[in-house]
Amino acid sequence: MDDKLSININIADRLYPLRIERKEEENIRKAAKIINDKVVQYKQRYPSKDIQDCLAMSTLQFVIQKSDSEKQIEYSPVLEELERMNDFLAEFIEKEKIQ
Secondary structure, eight states, X not given: OXXXXXXXXXXXXXXXXXXXXXXXXXXHHHHHHHHHHHHHHHXXXXXXXXXXXXXXXXXXXXXXXXXXXHHHHHHHHHHHHXXXXXXXXXXXXXXXXXX
């Protein structure tokens, strides 16, 4: 059985035909909605700008957010290790006070 699905996604008043895995449909539709919502926000904030400008600004914002998220992920293991070391040292100091 072919688990592919043909859908049309509307982004900024343009239809994009896609052939996707059925399990991806919900995420793709959500992503298109998020993009369209952001484009509408920019269009309302800057009515003199054309849709291409709004798409570009939306894209820039999403990439900045993604980049920031990736930085958080990179620091996460380091922070966890520092917290573990801090806990170890605090426990060690507490034991030394008792002796």
